[in-house]
Amino acid sequence: MYWSNYHSHCTFCDGRSSMEDFVKFAIAKGVKSYGFSSHAPLPFLTKWTMVEDDFSEYKLEFERLKQKHNKEIDLFLGLEVDFIENYSSVQNVFFQDIQLDYLIGSIHYLDKLPTDEFWCIDGEFTEFDKGLKILFDGDIQFAIKRFYEVSTLMIEKGGFDIVGHCDKIALNSQHYDGFHPMENWYMNLVGDLLQKIKEKNLILEINTKSLTDRGITYPNQEFYSLINEMQIPIIVNSDCHYPTNVINGFESTFKTLKNIGFKSMQLLKNSKWETIEFDEKGLRF
Ligand SMILES: [Zn+2]
Numbered sequence: 001m002y003w004s005n006y007h008s009h010c011t012f013c014d015g016r017s018s019m020e021d022f023v024k025f026a027i028a029k030g031v032k033s034y035g036f037s038s039h040a041p042l043p044f045l046t047k048w049t050m051v052e053d054d055f056s057e058y059k060l061e062f063e064r065l066k067q068k069h070n071k072e073i074d075l076f077l078g079l080e081v082d083f084i085e086n087y088s089s090v091q092n093v094f095f096q097d098i099q100l101d102y103l104i105g106s107i108h109y110l111d112k113l114p115t116d117e118f119w120c121i122d123g124e125f126t127e128f129d130k131g132l133k134i135l136f137d138g139d140i141q142f143a144i145k146r147f148y149e150v151s152t153l154m155i156e157k158g159g160f161d162i163v164g165h166c167d168k169i170a171l172n173s174q175h176y177d178g179f180h181p182m183e184n185w186y187m188n189l190v191g192d193l194l195q196k197i198k199e200k201n202l203i204l205e206i207n208t209k210s211l212t213d214r215g216i217t218y219p220n221q222e223f224y225s226l227i228n229e230m231q232i233p234i235i236v237n238s239d240c241h242y243p244t245n246v247i248n249g250f251e252s253t254f255k256t257l258k259n260i261g262f263k264s265m266q267l268l269k270n271s272k273w274e275t276i277e278f279d280e281k282g283l284r285f
């Protein structure tokens with residue numbers, strides 16, 4: 001039994017170690033299929049995205065490692081691409097003809113603040129709260145609805161393989177009284193988004209990044225049954241930024257998924273997504 005992981009960062013973006021360190025740790029932890037998904041360059045500078053000039057080196061270093069370790073692990077190269085309405089998507093010129101194995105579509109920024117910066121929904125709570133007051137008059141439900149509206153737009157436009165951390169706004173929203181993941185208005189928003197993912201035949205990631213610290217995955221465990229009923233193709237990703245975290249939360253997540261009734265997930269093989277069975281010990285290669 002082995003693991004797979006297609007959501008990972010390294011020093012080409014905000015990951016804390018070299019590509020090679022991540023490969024070594026992945027091999028040591030029993031990963032057989034591993035993909036790099038650095039934060040793709042954005043049309044403006046940030047502290048956490050790859051700069052466009054580094055992209056050719058990203059590809060070169062990946063090719064070197066792929067050849068060097070081809071007997072131990074299947075390596076793939078992707079990008080985690082931000083969707084920002086009217087600013088960034090996989091449809092931007094940069095992403096045409098870049099020839100990667102796969103792309104993840106994610107949202108970290110929502111709308112533009114009066115300072116001309118974008119409101120980051122994935123960062124520090126104080127920043128989140130500040131932006132919420134400015135853009136949505138402090139109305140968390142209004143902001144959440146906007147997040148799912150933009151998420152739907154991203155999925156409708158498509159052009160990527162995997163939907164990254166689809167309910168990430170829940171992380172900061174949980175501090176507000178107006179939000180609870182089990183309330184009808186919220187469950188309906190997530191349900192509608194899942195329906196879109198299903199219609200577009202995209203892969204939904206179960207992201208374990210916050211499982212150890214906060215006890216939640218993205219999407220929240222509360223939605224696993226619904227995802228299983230809807231037969232949406234899934235994968236489990238760690239979204240690791242440290243090599244020690246390459247399979248963080250996998251054992252318990254695989255177990256929970258199996259107990260809910262999931263039997264299979266997606267595996268990238270020879271540039272095609274295949275369905276593969278799993279249990280709590282990993283994938284049945
Ligand atoms: Zn992300």
Ligand SMILES: [Zn+2]
Nearest residue numbers: 007009080239
């Ligand atoms: Zn990520």
